[in-house]
Amino acid sequence: MSVGSLRAPLTTAAIALVFATGCGDPAVPDVPLVTSIRVTPASVQLSRPGDTARVSATALDQTGSPMAGEAISWSSSDAGVADVSDAGLVTAVGFGSTSVTATHGAISASVAVTVDSTPPPSATELLATLSSPWGIAQLPDGRFVITEKGGSFALVGAEGNSVLATIPAPFPVHASGQGGLLDVAVDPDFATSSRLFWTFSEPGVGAEAGTYGTAVARAALVGDALQDAEVIYRQHPKTGGTGHYGSRLVFRGDGTLFVTLGERQLGDPAQDITGTLGKVVRIHPDGSIPEDNPRRPGWAPEIWSLGHRNPQGAALRPGTDELWLVEHGPQGGDELNRVQPGMNYGWPVVSYGCPYGSPVGDSCRIGGGTHAPAYEEPVAYWVPTSTAPAGMIFYDGTRFPAWQGNVLVGALAGRTLWRMALDGDAEAAREELFSDLGERIRDVHQGLDGWIYVVTDSGRFLRIGY
Ligand SMILES: [Ca+2]
Numbered sequence: 001m002s003v004g005s006l007r008a009p010l011t012t013a014a015i016a017l018v019f020a021t022g023c024g025d026p027a028v029p030d031v032p033l034v035t036s037i038r039v040t041p042a043s044v045q046l047s048r049p050g051d052t053a054r055v056s057a058t059a060l061d062q063t064g065s066p067m068a069g070e071a072i073s074w075s076s077s078d079a080g081v082a083d084v085s086d087a088g089l090v091t092a093v094g095f096g097s098t099s100v101t102a103t104h105g106a107i108s109a110s111v112a113v114t115v116d117s118t119p120p121p122s123a124t125e126l127l128a129t130l131s132s133p134w135g136i137a138q139l140p141d142g143r144f145v146i147t148e149k150g151g152s153f154a155l156v157g158a159e160g161n162s163v164l165a166t167i168p169a170p171f172p173v174h175a176s177g178q179g180g181l182l183d184v185a186v187d188p189d190f191a192t193s194s195r196l197f198w199t200f201s202e203p204g205v206g207a208e209a210g211t212y213g214t215a216v217a218r219a220a221l222v223g224d225a226l227q228d229a230e231v232i233y234r235q236h237p238k239t240g241g242t243g244h245y246g247s248r249l250v251f252r253g254d255g256t257l258f259v260t261l262g263e264r265q266l267g268d269p270a271q272d273i274t275g276t277l278g279k280v281v282r283i284h285p286d287g288s289i290p291e292d293n294p295r296r297p298g299w300a301p302e303i304w305s306l307g308h309r310n311p312q313g314a315a316l317r318p319g320t321d322e323l324w325l326v327e328h329g330p331q332g333g334d335e336l337n338r339v340q341p342g343m344n345y346g347w348p349v350v351s352y353g354c355p356y357g358s359p360v361g362d363s364c365r366i367g368g369g370t371h372a373p374a375y376e377e378p379v380a381y382w383v384p385t386s387t388a389p390a391g392m393i394f395y396d397g398t399r400f401p402a403w404q405g406n407v408l409v410g411a412l413a414g415r416t417l418w419r420m421a422l423d424g425d426a427e428a429a430r431e432e433l434f435s436d437l438g439e440r441i442r443d444v445h446q447g448l449d450g451w452i453y454v455v456t457d458s459g460r461f462l463r464i465g466y
Helices: 004-023
Strands: 037-041 041-044 050-052 054-058 072-077 082-084 091-094 096-104 107-115 122-127 133-138 144-148 153-157 163-167 181-188 195-203 211-221 225-234 246-251 257-261 277-284 305-306 312-315 323-327 334-339 381-382 390-393 407-411 416-423 426-433 441-446 452-456 461-465
Touching: 037 096, 041 050, 041 091, 041 181, 050 225, 050 312, 072 257, 091 257, 096 452, 133 153, 133 195, 133 441, 144 181, 144 246, 181 305, 195 225, 195 246, 225 277, 225 390, 246 323, 246 334, 246 390, 257 323, 381 452, 407 441, 416 441, 441 461
Parallel strands: 041 107, 133 181, 312 390, 390 441
Antiparallel strands: 037 054, 050 091, 072 096, 082 091, 096 107, 122 461, 133 144, 144 153, 153 163, 181 195, 195 211, 211 225, 246 257, 257 277, 277 305, 312 323, 323 334, 334 381, 390 407, 407 416, 416 426, 441 452, 452 461
16 A cells, blocks of 8 residues: 555545534644655665665655654565665665565555666766767777768777777668668678778769668778778668668678668568668678678578568677667567578568558567467567667676676667567567666667667767766
8 A cells, every 4th residue: 555545535634623613613723643654765785795875755645845853764675675764774785676664554665675786887978979970899909980970080089088089881772761871890800900881871873873772881990091991891782762671790700791771661572582672781891702602592692581571780699699670660669689690570561550541559569479380489679669779789798797688778869778588589678778877778788898888879988887
C-alpha cells in the first residue's frame, strides 16, 4: 500500500471534521494523526561494503505538518545488500540494490539503496560543431576520424575536443536525404598502410545518371591529406531515391571487410540474389571477393547474407568472427540480428513491424511476424514503435565492468542509447541510457581508452565516462 493512497481519504476526513465543527456541532477534537512519512534522501548510492550513509524520516500529520516524538522504526528489505539501524544509519553489506523502509504503524516510506562500485556514467560534450556526423573511427595514435555527411572527414585530436583538420572526400557524394559521406573504418594494418576505408552514396554517371548506390573507397592518410584514393566496391544496381543506404564497415579477424547494404527503400530487391540491395557483402580490402563466401547458385559472389532492410549499425562479437547488426524495420520491427553466412533475414517477406499507417497492434505484422522456419529470427526487435537503430558496439573494455559483453546501440527516432545484455545468443535485458539528452545518436564507438564515444545528428561528439 502506498503512502499516497492513504493520504487522500484521511485529508478528506480532516476537512469533514473542520466542516462539522464550523456548523456548531459538538466540538470533535482534531487530533493530529500520522498520515504519511517523509524520508530523505530519496535514494542512496554506496560504493562498497562498509560504506555508510544517513537517512532520516519525519512523521507528518493530515495537514502535512511534522510531528515530533512519533516512534519510527527502520528496516531493510535485503540485509545482504545493506543494513539500517533504528537511528537511520545505512551500512553497505554486499553489492546490489535494496530499499530501507521507515515504518510507523501501518504507514511507511522507503529509500532506494544501491551498492555498486561503478558510479553512474555521464556524458561529456567534446565537440558541438560537427555537421551531421555519421561515423567514428580512431587512429592508433588516438586521433579520431569522424565523417560529416556533406562530404568531409573531421580529423579530431586524441582529447576529442579539437578539430585538427577538415579533409574533403576524394570522390563526389550525393549528399541528399539519407545519403552522403557515411561510415569510416581504419585499416587493421594502418601502421604499414596508413589507409582509411569509407562508404558513401555514389552518384551514377553516364547511363546511370540520376541513380545512386552505396560505394566503398580507400585512401592513405598522409598528414592532413588523402592520397591514392580508389573506389574498391560498388553496390549494384544503382537506383533512384535517397534512402536506405545501410553502410556500416566492419573488419573481420581474417582481414576481410563486411559492408552492410540497405535495400534503397525498394523492399523486394533485398531478396534478389543477383544484386546487392538489402545484403551484407564480404570483400577483401582491395575489393576482390573471397573464395569462401557462401557463393550459392545464382548469387552475386560477394553476398554474405540477404533479406536486410536498412542496417545502420554493425559490430563483431568479441572473441568470434560473428557479425551482428541492427537494422531499421518499417513501422516497428527494428531488429538486432546475428548474421550467419548464407542466411536470409526475411525482409520484405516477414517482419515484426507493420506497414506504415497501420493501427498499433500485432495483427498487421508483415508476413505474420515470426520469421522461422523459412527465415532467420532476429535476436531482438523493437515494437510497436521504431527506435531507428544506428551505430552499435559490443562493449569489451574495462571502464564499465557491468557492461562487459553488452550490445550498445544508438537510436535516432528513439533518441537514446540502448544497452542490451545477452544470455548466450539471446537477449536477456535492455535499458535506455542518456534519453535525457534528447539526441539522435548516429554512431557509437569504443575508444582505445575504454570510454564510449557517440556522435549525434545535432553535431555533438560526446564521451561517456564517469
Ligand atoms: Ca528480419
